[in-house]
Amino acid sequence: MTFMTKFLSATTALALTAGVAFAGGHASSPAIIYDLGGKFDKSFNESAFNGAQRWAEENEAEFAEFEITSDAQREQAIRRFAEDGNSPIVMAGFSWATALEAAAPDYPDTDFVVIDVSWIDMPNVRAIGFKEQEGSFLVGMMAANASETGIISFIGGMDIPLIRRFACGYAQGAIAANPDATVIANMTGTTPAAWNDPVKGSELTLSQISQGSDVVFAAAGGTGIGVLQTAADEGILSIGVDANQNYLHPGQVLTSMLKRVDNVVYDSFSNDGIFESGIFVLGVESGAVGYSLDEFNAELVSNELKATVDAASAAMVAGTLMVHDYMSDETCPALEF
C-alpha cells in the first residue's frame, strides 16, 4: 500500500514537472490575452501583439499569450496566468472589464493592464483608455481639406459607443475645417462579425461614393481592409486606423488615425516593477493618438495642411480646443447616428 502510494505520487510529480518543463514559460514573465477576433486581426489585437513582440525582441525575453475562443474563458484565462505567476497581465479590449473586476481582487500582487477601459479603479489595475476623438478630429480636418466635393464619409465596425466616439470626433474635425462639409457615417453591423467583413466594408464604400463622398475613414478593424481597397480602386482617398496603414495603397491613403495600442503593451511590459495603477486616458499630448505622415502620403499632405492640423493638435494639448467625447453623454453635436 505504501509502495503504491509512493509510486503514484512519484509518477504524479514526474508528470507535473514534465508538464511545467514543456510549458517553457517563465514565472513572472509578462502575459498578454487577446480579445475574440484573434491575434492576427490586422488591427487592434495585432497591434497589441506587435507591441509585445517588439518588447520580446529588444529584451530577448519571452512572454505568455492566449487567444480566447469564447467568453466563458475570460475569467479563466486571467486567473490562469495570475496563478502561474505572470505579471503584468495585459488584456486587450473593453470586454475584459467584467471578468477583470471579478478576478483582480484575488491577486493583489499581480499587476493587470486593461486596454480600452477607462472605468476600473482598483489598486492593482492600470486601466488605459484613448481619446480617440482627438485623433479622429485631426484626420477629420485633413479629410475635409482634401475633399473636393465637400462630402466625406466614415465607416465604423461594430456599432458601439467606442466607434461612435471615432465618428463623432471625425465629424467635428471636418466641420471645424469646412463648416459646409457633409459627413456620411455608416456602421458595418451590430455583431463582432462587423470587425472582419471586408466585403460589406467594400459595399458601404461604394454606396458612400455614389452619395458623393471622396474621402472615407474606416474605423472597422479587418473590415477596413476592404474599405481602403475599394477606395483605392475607385480613385478616392481613404484614411486608415489604429496602426499606420498608409503603406497599403501608397499615394491613395490620405493618412491613418494612429492609436498606439502597441506602445501601451510595450510600456506595460517594460515597466514591470514600477507599476502605477489607476485610470489613464491618453490623448494627443502623449502621442498615443494622432495622424501618420510618411513617404507614402507625403505628396497628399501639403505643408499648409500639416501646419493647420499641428496647430489644432497643439490647441488640444494646451486645452484651448476641446473635442466633444461621444461617450461622455452619448450625443454628438456634429453628427446624427
Added chain:
Amino acid sequence: MDKMPKWADVALVPVVSLILAALISAIVFVAVGQNPWEALKLMTYGAVGTSDFLGYTLFYATNFIFTGLAVAVAFHASLFNIGGEGQVLLGGLGAAIVVLFVPWPHWTLALIAGATAAAAFGALWVAIPAYLQARRGSHIVITTIMFNFMASGVLIYMLSGPLKPGGNMQIATEIFPEASHLPSLNDIAELFGSDLFGRSPVNISSLIALIACVGVWILIWHTRLGYQIRALGRSESAARYAGISAVNITMIALLISGGLAGMMAVNNTMGINTPQLVDNAAGGAGFIGIAVALMGRNHPVGIVIAALLFGALYQGGAELSAATSIPVQIVVVIQALVIMFTGALNEMVRSPIEKLFIRFGRNRVAGE
C-alpha cells in the same frame, strides 16, 4: 452470429475512433514541431490537473450534456435538430429576462423560474421549425440552421437595445441580482471542508443536467410517449399504421429537444461567476452536442461520458494553447478531428469492425 455484440457497438467503436483521432492528432503535433506525448500529458493536466481545471472541465461538460440530450431526443424520432446553438441563445434570453426583471428572494426560486423560462424559450424557438417539418415537410436541418442565425440576430438586438445597461460597451446584460446567483459546486464542497472545484464556475446546474439525463432515460425507454417517439423514428409508416400521429410526435419530440437545449442557458448564464447574458453565449456548444449525442449513441449514459470527454478536450485544449506556443487553431483542429472520427466517420470504423466480428463469429461456428 450475424451482427456484432452490443458491447462492441457501444464501447469498442468509439474507442477505436478515438484512437484513430489521436493518431492523426499526433501527426498534426509532429507537423507543427511539438512532441505529441508531451502535448497529451499537458492536455490531461489541463483538464483534471488542478481543482480549477477539473471544475472548468465539468462546467463545459454540463453544457454538452444538455445539448447532447437535446440532439438525442430529436434523433430518437429520426429528426436532426442542429439548431441547438440558437435554442441555447433564446434560452439564455428567457433566463435573463425572468432573473433581471423579477426580484427573486432566493436562488432556488430563481433557479426554478430561470430554468423554466430557458426551457420554454428554447422550446418556442424550435416550435416554428417543428411545425414546418411536421405539417409542411420543410426539412428540419435547413430550418433549424437558419433559426440559429435568426437567434443570434434576436439576441444581439435585445442585448444592444432593450436589455442594454447604460454606458456599457460589451454586448451583455447587467450582472444578475445577487440573490439569484446559483451556488457553485465548490460552495457545496466547502461545506465539507474541501476545495474540490476551486474557483471554477461549475455549479448546481450540473446536478440538473444529471437529473435531465435520468428524465430522458425514463422518457425514451419507459413511457408511452418515448415508445411513440422511437416508433416514429424507426419507421414513420409503421408508426402511422399503429395509430401514432406523426405530426404530434414530431412536434412534441422537437419541443422537448428545444427545451433541453434552452436549459443549458441556466449553466452558462445564471451559473457563471459573473452571471449575465453575453453575446455569443452558446460558444459552439449546440454543435458539439451533435458529436456528443452521436458518440454517446443517443443514450444518457453515453452522453454523460462523451460530454465529459469533450469537456476535457475543450478545457485541456485551452490550457495547452495557454501554456505553450501551440496556436489555438491547432487545438481546434484536434477537437475537430475527434468530432469527425467519433461523429461523422462513425460508419467508417463501425462497418469493418462489424465485418470482423461476423467473420470471426462464422469461423468459430464452422470450427465447432
